[in-house]
Amino acid sequence: MTKNDSMFRVDRVAAPLRVSVTESIRNAIAIGRFKPGDHLPERELCEMTGVSRTLVREAMRQLESEGLVTVEPHRGPFVTKISRQQAEGIYEVRQELESLACRLFVANASDEQRKTLKAALSSLRAACRKQDPQGRLAAKNHFYDCLVEGANNEALGNCIYMMNSRITLLRATSLKAPGRIKESIKELDILVDALLARDADKAAELARIHIGNAAAAAIPLIEEEAD
Amino acid sequence: MTKNDSMFRVDRVAAPLRVSVTESIRNAIAIGRFKPGDHLPERELCEMTGVSRTLVREAMRQLESEGLVTVEPHRGPFVTKISRQQAEGIYEVRQELESLACRLFVANASDEQRKTLKAALSSLRAACRKQDPQGRLAAKNHFYDCLVEGANNEALGNCIYMMNSRITLLRATSLKAPGRIKESIKELDILVDALLARDADKAAELARIHIGNAAAAAIPLIEEEAD
DNA sequence: TACATTCACTCGTAATACAATCTTAGTGCA
DNA sequence: TGCACTAAGATTGTATTACGAGTGAATGTA
Numbered sequence: 001m002t003k004n005d006s007m008f009r010v011d012r013v014a015a016p017l018r019v020s021v022t023e024s025i026r027n028a029i030a031i032g033r034f035k036p037g038d039h040l041p042e043r044e045l046c047e048m049t050g051v052s053r054t055l056v057r058e059a060m061r062q063l064e065s066e067g068l069v070t071v072e073p074h075r076g077p078f079v080t081k082i083s084r085q086q087a088e089g090i091y092e093v094r095q096e097l098e099s100l101a102c103r104l105f106v107a108n109a110s111d112e113q114r115k116t117l118k119a120a121l122s123s124l125r126a127a128c129r130k131q132d133p134q135g136r137l138a139a140k141n142h143f144y145d146c147l148v149e150g151a152n153n154e155a156l157g158n159c160i161y162m163m164n165s166r167i168t169l170l171r172a173t174s175l176k177a178p179g180r181i182k183e184s185i186k187e188l189d190i191l192v193d194a195l196l197a198r199d200a201d202k203a204a205e206l207a208r209i210h211i212g213n214a215a216a217a218a219i220p221l222i223e224e225e226a227d
Numbered sequence: 228m229t230k231n232d233s234m235f236r237v238d239r240v241a242a243p244l245r246v247s248v249t250e251s252i253r254n255a256i257a258i259g260r261f262k263p264g265d266h267l268p269e270r271e272l273c274e275m276t277g278v279s280r281t282l283v284r285e286a287m288r289q290l291e292s293e294g295l296v297t298v299e300p301h302r303g304p305f306v307t308k309i310s311r312q313q314a315e316g317i318y319e320v321r322q323e324l325e326s327l328a329c330r331l332f333v334a335n336a337s338d339e340q341r342k343t344l345k346a347a348l349s350s351l352r353a354a355c356r357k358q359d360p361q362g363r364l365a366a367k368n369h370f371y372d373c374l375v376e377g378a379n380n381e382a383l384g385n386c387i388y389m390m391n392s393r394i395t396l397l398r399a400t401s402l403k404a405p406g407r408i409k410e411s412i413k414e415l416d417i418l419v420d421a422l423l424a425r426d427a428d429k430a431a432e433l434a435r436i437h438i439g440n441a442a443a444a445a446i447p448l449i450e451e452e453a454d
Numbered sequence: 455t456a457c458a459t460t461c462a463c464t465c466g467t468a469a470t471a472c473a474a475t476c477t478t479a480g481t482g483c484a
Numbered sequence: 485t486g487c488a489c490t491a492a493g494a495t496t497g498t499a500t501t502a503c504g505a506g507t508g509a510a511t512g513t514a
Contacts, residue, residue, distance in 0.1 A: 016300055016497065041464065052499045054281065057466095061288040067385065073243055074465055074506045089380035092331070096323040097386075104319070153316035155393065158294065159324075159386045166382065243466065268495070279468045284497095301475045301496055 021049050022059040029068055029079055030168050031134050036081040040069065067166050082169050084222045091215035094163045098211055099204035101151045101160060102191070106200040109150030114196055120146040121192050128181050136175050137168070143188075172221035174214035187213065248276050249286040256295055256306055257395045258361050263308040267296065294393050309396050311449045318442035321390045325438055326431035328378045328387060329418070333427040336377030341423055347373040348419050355408050363402050364395070370415070399448035401441035414440065 025045060028034050045056045060077050063069045069077040082090075109117070120143040127139035144164060148157040167173055174180050187210040194203035252272060255261050272283045287304050290296045296304040309317075336344070347370040354366035371391060375384040394400055401407050414437040421430035 018497080043464080053465095054284075054498060054500090057281075058285060058288045061285045062292050065289050065292040067382075071465095075508095076465060086381055090382040092327065092380060093324070093382045093386060096327050097320070100319065100323050153319060154313055155294075155317040155320045155390060158389070159320060162385070163382060245466080270495080280496095281467060281469090302477095303496065 017051060018055050018058050021051050021055050022062050024049055025056075025059055026063060026066075026068060026165075029063075030137060030165075032171075034079050036079045036169050036171075038079045039075075040077045040079065042076065066162060068169065080166075080169060082166065082222070084219060084224055087167075087170060087219055087222055088215065090163050090166055091211055091219070094160070094167075095208050095211045097156060097160050097163065098147075099207040101147055101153075101156055102195060102203035102207045103200045104151035104153055104156070105147055105195055106198050106203060108152040109195075113146065113150035117143075117146040117150060118192060118196065121188055124188070125185050128175070128185055133176070140175060167218075170218055170222060172218050174217050177217045177221065180214070180217040184210070184214065244278060245282050245285050248278050248282050249289050251276055252283075252286055253290060253293075253295060253392075256290075257364060257392075259398075261306050263306045263396050263398075265306045266302075267304045267306065269303065293389060295396065307393075307396060309393065309449070311446060311451055314394075314397060314446055314449055315442065317390050317393055318438055318446070321387070321394075322435050322438045324383060324387050324390065325374075326434040328374055328380075328383055329422060329430035329434045330427045331378035331380055331383070332374055332422055333425050333430060335379040336422075340373065340377035344370070344373040344377060345419060345423065348415060351415070352412050355402070355412055360403070367402060394445075397445055397449060399445050401444050404444045404448065407441070407444040411437070411441065 025034075025040075028048075034040060040060075042053050042056050042060075045059075046053055049056065060069060060071060064071055064077070068080055070080045071077045105113075105117075120139075124136075124139040124143045127135045130136075141164070144160060148160055151157070174184050187206065191203060191206040191210060194206055252261075252267075252275075255275070261267060267287075269280050269283050269287075272286075273280055276283065287296060287298060291298055291304070295307055297307045298304045332340075332344075347366075351363075351366040351370045354362045357363075368391070371387060375387055378384070401411050414433065418430060418433040418437060421433055
């Protein structure tokens with residue numbers, strides 16, 4: 001094998017099984033197969049995923065630190081419930097994080113990344129025309145991935161990823177609230193315009209507004225139980 | 228037992244062993260017992276902590292999602308190395324996060340929490356006069372805990388916690404760089420003054436400056452290996 | 455009804471086993 | 485000597501089994 005062949009090398013090993021397991025459970029939560037407050041007994045997860053308790057438990061640890069599940073000692077994992085107040089907090093953080101992401105995107109993104117972002121927005125727009133919640137979620141996540149990658153800040157990406165994950169736990173996110181979708185896309189349209197025009201201040205401000213609107217749409221729909 | 232006795236109830240159960248294990252390893256990293264790039268074989272961790280592989284592995288999953296360790300398939304966990312670029316990214320995020328925390332503290336903190344913050348700063352000042360890195364770290368963390376608690380935003384607290392953890396991985400943080408300590412405290416002094424005076428804008432700006440200075444002190448000291 | 459007891463179930467943790475893979479020490483060859 | 489290759493040893497990845505401890509629900513009793 002010549003040295004140049006190394007560029008064809010695939011990842012040394014397929015990802016460990018535990019990664020797939022975690023993804024699988026995470027996805028089950030994201031698409032609503034498990035709802036906030038649901039109990040997730042280990043046995044059930046083992047059966048669902050077909051792996052041993054060992055792996056299920058390791059997956060739980062990860063999802064726990066992502067804030068998707070909450071483990072109560074001797075009672076097991078539950079899908080995290082998000083209170084209205086917590087949701088407000090998350091949106092507040094997202095405002096800061098995403099406006100920073102916009103500023104950094106303007107500063108750091110390559111032309112390639114700009115193009116990709118634009119394409120991702122188109123995909124998102126297309127996905128939102130269909131009645132496929134999972135597809136929408138995927139498209140939205142991909143859009144954020146592009147934004148974050150262009151911003152070129154790993155830590156920021158992590159934080160945004162976490163906040164987005166948690167927002168997924170709300171029954172009503174901006175992409176689910178019916179009337180909100182078209183508005184949301186429109187906002188992203190001008191946001192991306194600002195990004196591509198390299199207008200960092202405007203983009204950051206638009207991101208703030210966008211998140212603010214998303215919050216205003218989603219938060220009133222949160223239903224809390226009396227306890 | 229009367230109903231009123233319930234206020235004396237301690238947490239239902241002692242924290243699960245795995246929590247202590249995770250803390251122990253996290254602490255070992257924080258105080259430099261394990262350094263970035265170090266390999267952490269499971270056996271060694273088992274011996275160190277005295278628990279089974281099961282628990283060590285669960286702890287690894289958690290530390291992994293906190294970004295403190297990086298697991299390479301079939302090679303095991305390593306203490307994460309932070310590049311200069313990553314460090315810059317983290318400080319950028321901290322600027323946003325902590326200035327938000329200041330604004331929220333002004334808006335939400337109770338008088339009690341204001342008092343506690345002030346006390347925490349005094350403790351920090353005291354700790355910095357001693358030659359006890361672990362004590363300093365603890366005092367600094369406590370100060371942040373107070374700030375975050377007063378800000379009353381869980382998600383924000385999580386993010387700040389994570390960013391602080393990762394910063395710990397740098398050999399040279401603002402609290403380790405010799406000349407920097409006094410300045411740092413001075414900055415926090417006026418920052419806390421602004422917080423207690425309920426001047427949100429000023430506090431947020433001071434936080435930005437403080438983190439910026441910390442970054443300027445720490446980042447040049449990062450040594451990267453050619454690879 | 456209120457309280458105590460019991461019981462089945464799940465979690466928390468440990469220990470063991472084995473396959474897959476990495477590392478390293480050799481081994482043989484040019 | 486230097487290099488490719490092999491084999492042995494160590495470590496990780498995953499599954500399985502086991503058992504004490506805690507929880508919640510059913511049961512029994514006053």
